[in-house]
Amino acid sequence: MTVWLTVAASSVGRAVRHVFRALRTAQSRRRAWFENRAIRGMFLLRQWLSPQQRQQLECFNYFEVVGCDSGKSYRIQQGVCQNVFELDGDGRPRMGWCFVPQGNLVPGDVMLAQKIALETDEWGALAIAKQFLVPPLPPFALAAA
Amino acid sequence: MATQIVMDHTGDTRHHFDAKDLKALAQAERRFKVLTGDGFTAATRQATGDVSLVRSFDPNAEETVFYPRLVGG
Numbered sequence: 252m253t254v255w256l257t258v259a260a261s262s263v264g265r266a267v268r269h270v271f272r273a274l275r276t277a278q279s280r281r282r283a284w285f286e287n288r289a290i291r292g293m294f295l296l297r298q299w300l301s302p303q304q305r306q307q308l309e310c311f312n313y314f315e316v317v318g319c320d321s322g323k324s325y326r327i328q329q330g331v332c333q334n335v336f337e338l339d340g341d342g343r344p345r346m347g348w349c350f351v352p353q354g355n356l357v358p359g360d361v362m363l364a365q366k367i368a369l370e371t372d373e374w375g376a377l378a379i380a381k382q383f384l385v386p387p388l389p390p391f392a393l394a395a396a
Numbered sequence: 397m398a399t400q401i402v403m404d405h406t407g408d409t410r411h412h413f414d415a416k417d418l419k420a421l422a423q424a425e426r427r428f429k430v431l432t433g434d435g436f437t438a439a440t441r442q443a444t445g446d447v448s449l450v451r452s453f454d455p456n457a458e459e460t461v462f463y464p465r466l467v468g469g
Contacts, residue, residue: 350469
């Protein structure tokens with residue numbers, strides 16, 4: 252009886268270890284897949300940015316575009332929502348605009364779609380976008396700016 | 397080689413085709429119509445870096461990117 256129980260426990264232990272190993276492998280594959288698609292998205296975005304925008308992205312994690320209809324400047328920050336800011340004359344965010352392409356897209360793709368939309372059909376993009384308020388800069392930041 | 401880049405959940409899917417091959421060109425045009433019919437927006441990039449929207453299939457475009465319909469977030 253004792254021998255039988257020992258053998259059974261050992262088999263169960265092996266099976267559990269096997270399942271855990273399989274889960275870990277699946278998890279790392281999934282993580283690699285997510286990282287890979289995010290990298291591809293950023294690669295595509297960089298290809299489509301102007302040299303100046305590419306430099307801004309490298310340095311600040313955002314880039315600026317000029318709206319084709321109003322001539323206003325917008326800042327597109329790295330992200331997938333609430334990442335587009337209309338800038339005032341001093342280059343400070345004054346209003347947020349949220350619009351994204353449908354579907355589960357990676358940040359690079361979302362940012363590229365936002366750039367193309369603002370540079371080619373600004374009014375169309377803003378017509379569907381939702382506005383959000385930008386928190387005011389703290390006094391020390393205003394003084395520094 | 398011309399390329400059509402379709403944004404999707406995998407990052408993007410690329411379709412390469414030879415613009416001199418009539419069969420491949422027809423297939424690319426069909427893909428263009430299906431995607432734009434589904435609400436995708438097509439855009440091309442000039443050598444200067446300027447981006448422009450494309451309303452109809454351009455057989456001379458080297459690279460066309462398609463992104464899904466925009467929605468308010």
